[in-house]
Amino acid sequence: MNKTRPKRTAIVVGAGAGGVATAARLAKAGFDVTVFEKNDFTGGRCSLLHHEGYRFDQGPSLLLLPGLFQETFADLSTSLSAEGVHLSKCEPNYNIWFADSQCFELSTDISRMKRSIEHHEGKAGFERYLSFLQESHRHYEISVAQVLKRNFTSLLSMLRPQFLRHLLELHPFESIYSRASKYFWTERLRRVFTFGSMYMGMSPFDAPGTYSLLQYTELAEGIWYPTGGFHSVIAALVRVGERMGVKYRLSTPISSVKLDAKGKRAMGVVLENGETILADVVIINADLVYAYTNLLPQTSYSRSLQKRSTSCSSISFYWAMDRKIPELTTHNIFLAEHYRESFDDIFKQQLIPKEPSFYLNVPSRIDPTAAPEGKDSIVVLVPVGHLLDENQGIGRKGLDVHSKQDWKAMVSKARQTVFATVEARTGARDLQGALVKEIVNTPQSWKDVFNLDKGAILGLSHSFFNVLCFRPKTKHPSIERLHFVGASAHPGTGVPIVLAGAKLTSEQVLEEFGMEKPWDVVATGKKDVGDIDQMHVLPLLSNIHMAILTLVLAALILLCSRGFYT
Numbered sequence: 174m175n176k177t178r179p180k181r182t183a184i185v186v187g188a189g190a191g192g193v194a195t196a197a198r199l200a201k202a203g204f205d206v207t208v209f210e211k212n213d214f215t216g217g218r219c220s221l222l223h224h225e226g227y228r229f230d231q232g233p234s235l236l237l238l239p240g241l242f243q244e245t246f247a248d249l250s251t252s253l254s255a256e257g258v259h260l261s262k263c264e265p266n267y268n269i270w271f272a273d274s275q276c277f278e279l280s281t282d283i284s285r286m287k288r289s290i291e292h293h294e295g296k297a298g299f300e301r302y303l304s305f306l307q308e309s310h311r312h313y314e315i316s317v318a319q320v321l322k323r324n325f326t327s328l329l330s331m332l333r334p335q336f337l338r339h340l341l342e343l344h345p346f347e348s349i350y351s352r353a354s355k356y357f358w359t360e361r362l363r364r365v366f367t368f369g370s371m372y373m374g375m376s377p378f379d380a381p382g383t384y385s386l387l388q389y390t391e392l393a394e395g396i397w398y399p400t401g402g403f404h405s406v407i408a409a410l411v412r413v414g415e416r417m418g419v420k421y422r423l424s425t426p427i428s429s430v431k432l433d434a435k436g437k438r439a440m441g442v443v444l445e446n447g448e449t450i451l452a453d454v455v456i457i458n459a460d461l462v463y464a465y466t467n468l469l470p471q472t473s474y475s476r477s478l479q480k481r482s483t484s485c486s487s488i489s490f491y492w493a494m495d496r497k498i499p500e501l502t503t504h505n506i507f508l509a510e511h512y513r514e515s516f517d518d519i520f521k522q523q524l525i526p527k528e529p530s531f532y533l534n535v536p537s538r539i540d541p542t543a544a545p546e547g548k549d550s551i552v553v554l555v556p557v558g559h560l561l562d563e564n565q566g567i568g569r570k571g572l573d574v575h576s577k578q579d580w581k582a583m584v585s586k587a588r589q590t591v592f593a594t595v596e597a598r599t600g601a602r603d604l605q606g607a608l609v610k611e612i613v614n615t616p617q618s619w620k621d622v623f624n625l626d627k628g629a630i631l632g633l634s635h636s637f638f639n640v641l642c643f644r645p646k647t648k649h650p651s652i653e654r655l656h657f658v659g660a661s662a663h664p665g666t667g668v669p670i671v672l673a674g675a676k677l678t679s680e681q682v683l684e685e686f687g688m689e690k691p692w693d694v695v696a697t698g699k700k701d702v703g704d705i706d707q708m709h710v711l712p713l714l715s716n717i718h719m720a721i722l723t724l725v726l727a728a729l730i731l732l733c734s735r736g737f738y739t
Contacts, residue, residue, distance in 0.1 A: 180204060182205045182207075182451070184209065184452040185199075185207070186457045186458060186464070187209075187459040188217065189659060190410075190671050191659045191675045192658065197249055197414035198676065199683075201249055201250075202691050207421075208414075208420070208421045210425065211426035211624070212424065216404045219404055220404055221404045224610045229491040229552050230404070233668055234403060235403075236260065239394060239397060240317075241670075246410075257409065259400040261397065261400060263398055265278040265279060265280040266278075267396075267502075268505050268506070269364075269368070270507045271598070279365065293362055298362070305385070308352070312385050312386040316383060324647060331641055344381065349381070353367050366385075366388055370384060373631060374556070374630065374631035374634070381635070429468050430455055430457070431443050437653060439454070439455040442455060454654045455654065457655070457659075459624055461478070461659060461660075465478050466626070469652075481639060482639065483629040484629045485556045485629065485631070486557055492550070493548070494548055494550070495607050496548060497549050498549050500600055503535055503539045505535070507595065509526060516530075523561055524557065529557075531553060533551065535549055535551055535552075553591050559616055580617060592604050641663070644665065645657065645661055645663070646662070647663055657678065
């Protein structure tokens, strides 16, 4: 009688994007997977807030790098559309508002971009824009192939020839702002093409030039919005996983990872109620620094993580409006007049700038289900510094908050500034009078609800020595059967990047158990290519050019030979 081997078991701690995707992948590979989530909802920061028919994306509100989403679903033998996820393209990408009330439209429409750029920098400016796209295209393609789809388990991982030969092309030692300044010669356009570093929680004056890939994907692939909110993508992954047997235990926080007697191997988790759940492998999708500090024994490495530079936090407003605000498009950026100083206040002073730049999203503009008919839902994200320790903050500039982070004062100032700025630059009127309900997230609430270390909404920073082999690994350095996925683990922050990380982590687990990767054996079907679609590389020089070159060389040889004999 043949005995079938029992399924391998896996525990995933946290139902954020990375945890949900990893759970589905491991279930497809044959694991019995249970996900434990402290909150009563899935998605982590990719979750929704509701109020009487109004819907707000609590975190991400735009979908970038669509190919990484498509790859995740394809690897699970399905697709976004098959799971009922409908993506709408946002056009324009953004309206960017300046202090002088001028508005710049960022768009995937090349003719619109040509008119806008030539208006500010002439025809040569548009040529430089195309050169910028060429460079950021290389950043994008190299990063996806050599960083997002590769694990960096040690310093030796950076010595791969395929990576090293492209390293300088990625411009990791120059800032986004310095690279953009080579292509855009007005301060206005330099700001237009660098504000995107805010998506990584970094200043454009510090973020590596590599990350112009974010501008590239927006301009080349577009910005997309899932009908029903960003959480609809996560909900689809949850459903896919559940079909494969993944079990979700919501409102079930854990107190620690259970280790063996020697502390060298993960055996499962201990719930806050004292219950112990055993498993063959544990994957942590909780905030990585929080996990090392609170769920595992303290070590010198865990203490060093707390000292690493982190991303910024945010004051986020979720506003239910009693009417439409037609002056606003789906995605709006309001840039501070004192651009560099505003970032310094955030990243060097850990406060809110006196004049902050901020992002304003109107989901009901692209998706009418986000608000009752004739009304708007609005989300405002104001980047601010992360939480400081009790003794920090002395002597800092920015708002007068008694030399410390007075979040009540900061929220009040941010609200007033947003209302005044939007009305002054767009011509909208009496926004505060149209407000019927406000929900607010601050660094403290980000920390309390999602266990984010210091309330940093995008995890650890992405400076050069915080990425690649320097970033916390997807596998614990000394504890076996313990892995990580999420914003602060390799490859980094942002939902599409975390989905790429979920694939890396899942494959690392499967390799550890000697199991095959089922997505590698999915039949993709080879497309027949007709003669008209065959690619042919033309020679560098045509036959005519070659003939002329031969004659020139012959003439030179003849002249040289005559000179030699005279």
